[in-house]
Amino acid sequence: MNELNQTDHKPLSVGDWIVTLIITAIPLVGFVMLFVWAFGSNTNPNKANWAKAALVLFAIGIVLSILFSIIFGVGIMSFLNSQENMTY
Incomplete structure (x- = not known):
């Protein structure tokens, strides 16, 4: 049945x-349309799979962006903190 x-x-x-x-x-x-295509019942299976993959990549991108922002922020704060402690 699924094959049909x-x-x-x-x-x-x-x-x-x-x-x-x-x-x-x-x-x-x-x-919003990615969610509609990914989980809608009347969507072509090829488009549904593509939309699901796009959502997964989107989520990975958000996680990596947050991770890199935190790492970059910590690096900047560390640099600024080291500049305060230097005496000229």
Whole structure:
């Protein structure tokens, strides 16, 4: 049964992918649409898997950004603290 559902969906055309990428480029709307495509029941399985992968990469990017910001912030604070303790 699951195999029949997957064969009912036609591959997405180049035009479909272009529209998809343009929509995802719109701030906030694109993010919401990723959730709609990833977890919607009427979405082409290829687009649903792509949207899930995009959400995973987005989450990884946020985590790495926070991590690097903390590391950079600690480095700056350490540098500033060392400059205060120096006597000329």
